[in-house]
Amino acid sequence: MTQKNETFKLLLALLATLALIGIGVSWLGNRFNVGGFEGGTSIQPGETGTASNRPRTLRDRFSAGDRLLVTEGATAEKQAAINALANGDYDQAVAELEQHFQDRQNRNDPEALIYLNNARIGNQSSYTIAVAVPVDTSLNPALEILRGVAQAQDEINQAGGINGTPLRVLIVSDDNEPEVVAEVAESLVADSTVLGVVGHFGSEASLAGAEVYDQGGLVMVSPTSTSVQLSSLGSHVFRTVPSDRFTASTLASHMVDDLQEQNAVVYFNSASDYSVSLKNQFITALSTGGGQVVDEIDVSVSGFNARSSLQQADQRGAEVLVLATNTPTLDQALQVIQENRGERPILGGDSLFNPRVLEQGQQDAEGMVVAVPWVISPNFRSPFVAASQSLWGGDVNWRTAMAYDAVQVLAEGLSRNPTRQGVQQTLSNSNFEIEGATGMIRFLASGDRNQPMQLVEIQPGNRSSYGYDFVPVD
CATH class of the missing domain: 3.40.50.2300 (Response regulator)
Structure with a gap:
């Protein structure tokens, strides 16, 4: 009986010790953010998913670099850059993101390139556009669109910006859900710093946001939405993809x-x-x-x-x-x-x-x-294809090319009149045309791209x- 009592006491002592250790590890993890990043759960190497398994709040859907949206394959350097940007430490963020790109496996990370360009801008005056993509629900198409946006931003800023002013990009995760898109659109309209929107992905998403943008006087240029219903939803709705x-x-x-x-x-x-x-x-x-x-x-x-x-x-x-x-x-x-x-x-x-x-x-x-709407094979010698292959380490598809052109369209509008009204008036002009990655871009009176498939x-x-x-x- 005595031996059984002693064994029982030893077992209780062991359990108590383990509990104390667990509390200590938890406190340290929260205190020093071990293995994760502020505002999200940690993503282990090879693990996929989003920054959080719970639905995003509206605020969590927006990031110019202070919040990680694409968590798949996120490196320690990328997470450190996010924390630095959240704290306004732009130099540290640039250093961490440049280190992130030292590994060639990370070269095709468009989110990181956008944040790097934003970090290089820092507190300078800039023009801001948003890109809305379904990060949590359709990651591959979202990344394809982001690559086009990131490449365009990178080229514009490396060339000195838009009439000397750099381009900042705000990424929005909208789930391609009409209800979410309507809320996102209202928030973008309310943010006077946002001068144009690239998006949305699916036609149902773009339809949900189009009326909000039109009433709010904010231009939306969709690179991927093709529904004919978009043709009659106002003077602020354009698309670089044919209907x-x-x-x-x-x-x-x-x-x-x-x-x-x-x-x-x-x-x-x-x-x-x-x-x-x-x-x-x-x-x-x-x-x-x-x-x-x-x-x-x-x-x-x-x-x-x-x-x-x-x-x-x-x-x-x-x-x-x-x-x-x-x-x-x-x-x-x-x-x-x-x-x-x-x-x-x-x-x-x-x-x-x-x-x-x-x-x-x-x-x-x-x-x-x-x-x-676009095929890479006949365009291997084009400057866009050569630059994209060098930047991303492989071929891109039509979604990337159309997103690239959407940014070029907004940039052209900003170069002529850097206001919301000025962008809309420029793109609506019947004489508007620019040479894009996918050919000459002209808009019909409906805002549709005039180009065959x-x-x-x-x-x-x-x-x-x-x-x-x-x-x-x-």
């Missing part, structure tokens, strides 16, 4: 003239303004060209089954599958591609220009044709790491 009308007509012409087919089934997401817009525009374009859509299949419905949908398409006499789906329904589009097994030609909108289609589609996706086809290749590439259609 769905151009995409639809290009795909319909390819189907009728090149594939020599007449009957199509269209897959779409009824909850997406972009997807519905592209579907409707394609139906109109195909009908005008002599073809017809024999069935419309909503991939967002509960219980969607790709195999059953293909059987239904066969019964309706469909010869071609058209994927007008959006990024959140990419999984359903991939299911259709895999179940089709290359039996019928597949056409897709720009949302299907996604590395996952190459990675998961493989042989089943071979021959699939996608309409995009291009077709790419999935073929075996080695430019990507998946054994397949998007290559221009001859």
Whole structure:
């Protein structure tokens, strides 16, 4: 009995000691911010995620460098720079971020490059624009857009700024959610230092912000939103990407003239303004060209089954599958591609220009044709492509190029009249035009980009790491 009592006492003592150690470690972690950064949980090497697993507050969505938005792969130097910027120590932030870029693995980090340029500006007078991207919900497209913005800012500031004034960039994480975008837009309108906005990503997001920007007198230039509904939402809404009308007509012409087919089934997401817009525009374009859509299949419905949908398409006499789906329904589009097994030609909108289609589609996706606003292959000798490859260490896609052009458009407006009203008047002028990465940029009276789409086809290749590439259609 005595031995049992002694054992029990020793166990209690051990538990008490462990508890005290735990309290001490916790206190030290909070006191010295061990293994993390202020305002967020630590991200270990190789771990992905956001700075916080809880929903962001509105304030947490904005950062000019004082807050880390992209936490995947964040280095100690990058986190230290964030802390330095939050404390107004610009020299320290510059030193930490330059050290961050010493590792070539970090060279394609656009968030860090934007913060580095902001840190170099410090307290100097500057012009500020915002870029709104879905960091937490669609990281890859967000990074693609940020690379275009970062490259443009870097080139502008290295060249001496806009008439001698440097360009500062505010990054906004908006989740591509209309409710969040409306709040974000109101905050940007209320901030008089913000003179223009690059964004938003999806059409439903841009539609949610467009009216707010127009009423608040703040110009929005979207590099990726293509819904035709944006064409009628005010005099402050522009885009460097062509609308769905151009995409639809290009795909319909390819189907009728090149594939020599007449009957199509269209897959779409009824909850997406972009997807519905592209579907409707394609139906109109195909009908005008002599073809017809024999069935419309909503991939967002509960219980969607790709195999059953293909059987239904066969019964309706469909010869071609058209994927007008959006990024959140990419999984359903991939299911259709895999179940089709290359039996019928597949056409897709720009949302299907996604590395996952190459990675998961493989042989089943071979021959699939996608309409995009810009292709890198014919432009390898352009200054933009050469600079982007040197800066990021690899190829960029149309989202990066269109975002780059969106910044160039705003910069041109600021160079002529650095006020919100001045930017709007400059871009609205019927004679406005500038040479961008994607060609000459001109706007229609609606604010739409006046430029045709291009077709790419999935073929075996080695430019990507998946054994397949998007290559221009001859």
